[in-house]
Amino acid sequence: MALFGSLFCRIVLGLVIAFLFMPILIVLTVSFSSSAVFAFPPPGFSLRWYASLGNADSMLQAVWLSSQIAALSTAISLVLGTLCAIAITRGMIPGAKAVATFMASPLMLPGLVLGIAFLQAARDFGLRDTYTTLLIAHVVITMPFIMRTVLASLSLFDFAMVDAARMLGRSYPAALWTVLVPNILPGFVSGGLFAFIASFDNYPVSIFLVDVRTKTLPIQLLNQVEMSPDPTVAAISALLILGTIVALIVCDRLVGLKRMASI
Amino acid sequence: MSQHATAMPPATEMHQEPSYLAVSNVTKRFGAATVLDSLSLSVGRAEFVSLLGPSGCGKTTLLRLIAGLLAPDQGAIEVGGRDLTRVAAHKRNIGVVFQNYALFPHLTVAENIAYGLRAKGVPKAEQAKKVGDALGLVRMEAFADRAVTALSGGQQQRIAVARAVVVEPSLLLLDEPFSALDRKLRETMQIELRHILRNLGITSIFVTHDQDEALVMSDRIAVMNEGRIEHLGTPSEVYARPKSLYTMEFVGQSSRMGGVVKGSSEGLVEIDTPFGLVRAPGHFMSGSRVIVGVRPEAIAAGEGPAGEYNTVRGTVAEVIYFGSRTLLHFQTAQDGDRLHVELNRLPDQVAPGSAMTLRWRIDDSRVFPAPTETGR
Numbered sequence: 001m002a003l004f005g006s007l008f009c010r011i012v013l014g015l016v017i018a019f020l021f022m023p024i025l026i027v028l029t030v031s032f033s034s035s036a037v038f039a040f041p042p043p044g045f046s047l048r049w050y051a052s053l054g055n056a057d058s059m060l061q062a063v064w065l066s067s068q069i070a071a072l073s074t075a076i077s078l079v080l081g082t083l084c085a086i087a088i089t090r091g092m093i094p095g096a097k098a099v100a101t102f103m104a105s106p107l108m109l110p111g112l113v114l115g116i117a118f119l120q121a122a123r124d125f126g127l128r129d130t131y132t133t134l135l136i137a138h139v140v141i142t143m144p145f146i147m148r149t150v151l152a153s154l155s156l157f158d159f160a161m162v163d164a165a166r167m168l169g170r171s172y173p174a175a176l177w178t179v180l181v182p183n184i185l186p187g188f189v190s191g192g193l194f195a196f197i198a199s200f201d202n203y204p205v206s207i208f209l210v211d212v213r214t215k216t217l218p219i220q221l222l223n224q225v226e227m228s229p230d231p232t233v234a235a236i237s238a239l240l241i242l243g244t245i246v247a248l249i250v251c252d253r254l255v256g257l258k259r260m261a262s263i
Numbered sequence: 264m265s266q267h268a269t270a271m272p273p274a275t276e277m278h279q280e281p282s283y284l285a286v287s288n289v290t291k292r293f294g295a296a297t298v299l300d301s302l303s304l305s306v307g308r309a310e311f312v313s314l315l316g317p318s319g320c321g322k323t324t325l326l327r328l329i330a331g332l333l334a335p336d337q338g339a340i341e342v343g344g345r346d347l348t349r350v351a352a353h354k355r356n357i358g359v360v361f362q363n364y365a366l367f368p369h370l371t372v373a374e375n376i377a378y379g380l381r382a383k384g385v386p387k388a389e390q391a392k393k394v395g396d397a398l399g400l401v402r403m404e405a406f407a408d409r410a411v412t413a414l415s416g417g418q419q420q421r422i423a424v425a426r427a428v429v430v431e432p433s434l435l436l437l438d439e440p441f442s443a444l445d446r447k448l449r450e451t452m453q454i455e456l457r458h459i460l461r462n463l464g465i466t467s468i469f470v471t472h473d474q475d476e477a478l479v480m481s482d483r484i485a486v487m488n489e490g491r492i493e494h495l496g497t498p499s500e501v502y503a504r505p506k507s508l509y510t511m512e513f514v515g516q517s518s519r520m521g522g523v524v525k526g527s528s529e530g531l532v533e534i535d536t537p538f539g540l541v542r543a544p545g546h547f548m549s550g551s552r553v554i555v556g557v558r559p560e561a562i563a564a565g566e567g568p569a570g571e572y573n574t575v576r577g578t579v580a581e582v583i584y585f586g587s588r589t590l591l592h593f594q595t596a597q598d599g600d601r602l603h604v605e606l607n608r609l610p611d612q613v614a615p616g617s618a619m620t621l622r623w624r625i626d627d628s629r630v631f632p633a634p635t636e637t638g639r
Contacts (some may be wrong), residue, residue, distance in 0.1 A: 160365035162331055166352045167359045168379030168430060175353075178378075182369040 016092050024241060031234035038229060049235040054234055062220035069131075069216065070199035073138035074146075074192050080139070081146035082188075086176075087237070089154045100151060109145040111204025114140070117209040130214040137205050142195035149194070153187030186259040197244075283308040283466055284329070284434060290340030291324055300322045300490040301338070308343075309464045311457070313477040315514070316487035322470045325487075326436050329468065331355045342433050351381075358432030358465075362439045364423035366411040372422055373398070373407040379430040394541075397425040400459060417448050424456065428463060435460065435467045441476060453479050474514045478502065486510045503558070509633035513555045518603045519560055521633060524551045532630060537596040538575040543628035552633040557623050559605035561592065567622035577602055579617045582609075591619075 088096040122133045124192035134166030203218040282305030291299040314322040320615035327333040331352030380390045401421035441449045478498045486494045494510040505511035522536035524547045577593035
């Protein structure tokens with residue numbers, strides 16, 4: 001009976017893993033297809049869709065824009081979110097719990113609602129610049145991810161260390177930088193990674209804020225699939241998967257995936 | 264460190280010196296609560312002073328005010344003639360050993376010790392030498408490249424001390440540094456730390472709630488209660504001649520008997536207690552309600568000469584045997600009274616219920632006004 005149970009568990013585990021990996025494998029395979037349409041299994045092997053990426057200007061522009069927005073919004077959230085998290089954990093502000101919940105609330109709202117709200121707000125404030133509007137919206141989107149991991153890291157951090165650093169001759173900001181930052185680095189990296197990804201593949205909020213010349217990658221990809229569904233999209237996806245793997249390896253080298261996962 | 268080691272006055276002469284650390288009329292409030300109430304304290308150079316009190320008495324707040332981690336609402340703090348009241352913590356050059364040591368887990372032992380030297384811009388070569396000296400001081404040379412997380416509690420404490428003194432602070436503050444250690448290690452570390460700090464000749468303020476620790480380590484003890492200093496004196500003064508009932512009860516064991524003053528003459532008062540008439544040095548009006556306090560080990564069995572001794576009779580309620588000594592609790596007739604006697608050798612046939620005659624020197628009795636409110 002126990003043997004049967006264990007076998008059953010293994011089979012289910014195998015199926016779940018297969019289910020999770022199947023789409024990735026299919027996209028990777030299709031990206032090397034020689035066919036001009038999405039066909040699986042592909043009729044032959046070629047690198048033509050990777051080669052065609054060089055000419056897909058609008059696609060590359062979208063990759064570049066999404067990267068910028070994701071990197072900038074993550075960086076801004078890291079700085080603001082960390083300072084806010086310090087104020088919350090140190091009890092420097094009244095209603096700290098409410099503030100923490102509020103900062104994490106964009107995660108609980110449907111993206112569509114946020115998107116419409118941003119569109120309306122941007123109009124009311126007379127904010128016409130698409131790039132700035134996108135950036136502000138993405139700071140709000142990324143903030144919960146940073147807040148959650150940084151608050152969790154700070155709850156394990158002994159602030160007496162900051163006092164110790166100050167007594168040894170470092171100003172408060174310098175003490176935070178030399179003692180707090182290295183000690184909660186795993187929280188920064190894992191929060192930053194999640195935040196970057198949340199911004200990079202955000203669709204429901206961005207769709208309300210983009211214009212014809214300023215399109216983020218998910219929107220551009222969907223346009224492409226609707227207009228000319230060829231394996232260029234698969235090639236881009238394959239490159240994104242590669243990028244993710246590289247990012248994970250870098251993070252592992254930097255702080256260790258185990259430490260990141262424990263936050 | 265070398266400059267500290269040269270000039271170190273003997274412990275007894277320090278009281279006459281102009282104060283090195285001067286805390287003047289410092290008040291600190293948190294919201295409606297006054298944690299420190301116009302508190303003053305002066306400490307001589309190279310002196311080791313303990314702030315002793317229960318949690319919530321303000322001792323840690325006072326330490327953080329001296330460190331500059333908190334700002335006082337009123338009053339001034341001076342070290343070595345320099346007014347530090349408005350100086351930022353990182354510019355005060357005051358060392359702190361924190362309760363849980365607050366070592367930096369991302370740095371090695373040597374890097375932890377070098378942290379303050381780096382912050383002060385000490386050249387690399389000199390840093391290495393000073394770190395080596397500091398490790399030698401706490402006998403941890405072999406651990407320079409270890410991770411601090413791999414050290415035992417006692418070892419972490421040594422590193423915390425080394426890290427604090429390596430920058431040659433003008434003052435060292437210690438915030439309950441022994442509370443995380445087990446009892447045996449604590450006793451060893453107390454003596455060792457006192458030795459190190461004496462050799463460095465560094466002025467130290469030590470916060471503790473443990474009276475034994477304070478008695479063992481200090482040149483002087485400031486017994487704190489509700490934001491004030493109840494008694495500032497040498498360990499033997501605080502123990503043998505407490506200025507207040509609070510000090511008597513907080514430091515060490517004590518017997519206490521409530522009573523009414525019947526008369527006084529030649530600096531002695533005669534007090535009517537449930538145990539009989541008791542004499543003690545002091546000046547009180549006849550009819551005042553007072554409490555007589557005696558240390559349990561000052562009480563002996565049997566009668567003594569009436570001119571020098573108080574003699575009372577009591578019934579043993581409990582016998583507590585410690586091996587080298589025995590503690591007897593006697594029956595009492597009124598609330599709040601306590602007659603505890605510590606004997607090195609137990610007279611024959613003492614058991615709960617036995618009647619015993621007890622004596623103690625009149626000079627060993629302390630009289631305090633009875634607290635007006637009930638409670639303490």
